[in-house]
Amino acid sequence: MRNKLFKLFFSVCTILFIVSCIDELNVDALEEQNLLVVEGYINTNFGPHEFLLSKSAKYGNVFEGFIQKEAGATLWVRDDLGNQSFLTEVRTGVYWTDEDFKAEVGRTYTLFIETGDGKSYSSLPDKVVAVPEINESFALFTKLPSLDSTDFDSGIEIFAKFTDPEDELNYYAWFLKGVYIINTSPEKYVERGPFGNPLPMPKDCCEKCFVSETVKQNTFSILKDNLSNGQENIQKVGFISDDGGRFQTKYMVAIEQLSLTKDAFSFYKLLNNQISIDGDIFDPPPASISGNIINLDNPDEAVIGYFHASDVASDTLFVEADFLNETQLPRQINDDCRVLDNSVVEEPHFWQ
Numbered sequence: 001m002r003n004k005l006f007k008l009f010f011s012v013c014t015i016l017f018i019v020s021c022i023d024e025l026n027v028d029a030l031e032e033q034n035l036l037v038v039e040g041y042i043n044t045n046f047g048p049h050e051f052l053l054s055k056s057a058k059y060g061n062v063f064e065g066f067i068q069k070e071a072g073a074t075l076w077v078r079d080d081l082g083n084q085s086f087l088t089e090v091r092t093g094v095y096w097t098d099e100d101f102k103a104e105v106g107r108t109y110t111l112f113i114e115t116g117d118g119k120s121y122s123s124l125p126d127k128v129v130a131v132p133e134i135n136e137s138f139a140l141f142t143k144l145p146s147l148d149s150t151d152f153d154s155g156i157e158i159f160a161k162f163t164d165p166e167d168e169l170n171y172y173a174w175f176l177k178g179v180y181i182i183n184t185s186p187e188k189y190v191e192r193g194p195f196g197n198p199l200p201m202p203k204d205c206c207e208k209c210f211v212s213e214t215v216k217q218n219t220f221s222i223l224k225d226n227l228s229n230g231q232e233n234i235q236k237v238g239f240i241s242d243d244g245g246r247f248q249t250k251y252m253v254a255i256e257q258l259s260l261t262k263d264a265f266s267f268y269k270l271l272n273n274q275i276s277i278d279g280d281i282f283d284p285p286p287a288s289i290s291g292n293i294i295n296l297d298n299p300d301e302a303v304i305g306y307f308h309a310s311d312v313a314s315d316t317l318f319v320e321a322d323f324l325n326e327t328q329l330p331r332q333i334n335d336d337c338r339v340l341d342n343s344v345v346e347e348p349h350f351w352q
Contacts, residue, residue, distance in 0.1 A: 036053070036301075037053070038121075038303065042310075045312055047098055048096035051094075053115075105130045107127070110125045110307075126309045129259040131259035133162065138158075139159070140159070154326060155241040156253075157236055158238045158255060161232065162232070172235075173221065176217075181248060181250055184206075184208075184340075185334045185335075186334070189203045209337035209344060213342060217238055218239075221235070244328040252350075255315045255316070257315075267289065
């Protein structure tokens, strides 16, 4: 199906993903490399702010092997006043700042990394620029055309309305996070016997969970205000697809409107251009995009990643299932709902 093929293509692109800037790397396609991948940023909300470290599959004519999470590294953030904040590894390859850590508008921040094998990396400094508040946010139901009359893609488009400051050049990015209720059927759980025969093994718990996610987009939603300086803007900031699970009852979407520096905007723009290149999904991956993170002992080493520090304005929407004109068939999950990633049975304190 078209949607599945696109997801495969996008997953290849995102291996060369978040957080890298601006000039294309001259990588010998015949030389295989395991590249360090750094994903994450800080903003002016209180933490924890999350960073992911991994080693990419071997980069050459094809991707080989698997992405490996990078454990045992030391990460810290330093501002232009010399204040330092160290991160904690909460899961393999996942690092968090302290909960009371937040960036400040006007300050400049640098990310430092020491990997378990003794390599030292640093980002270039990134300054926090102020971002305007979101005046209003809203959703629209969208049904995408399909060649198959019995099948369709659908979901909700998310929009943010804000007033751009006058007499200055501003750069923006938007990211979406979501929480939704999913219902499963643990009483129908089945295991396979020694000869592949189904063995009913009903579970007592749990059929209702709250699932949290970072919403993946086909491209990054970014804006340069050269054509709308000082005006009120209505910006489409993302699309949330109906996968048969998200809109069973209610979906909460949290919108983050971030400020970017010119260099960070240039990175995301170049990355969007690369993602949108038409081609066969089985072609060799496109050349990676260099970022603002360098190996201090070997500056020629390719690193995937762009560290940025942003001001943030936030807004939240709750979307009921009946807001969608049509919904996909519900996902049938015959298991404890807690087996799903980032799922809990406790209702979040912010739930309405």
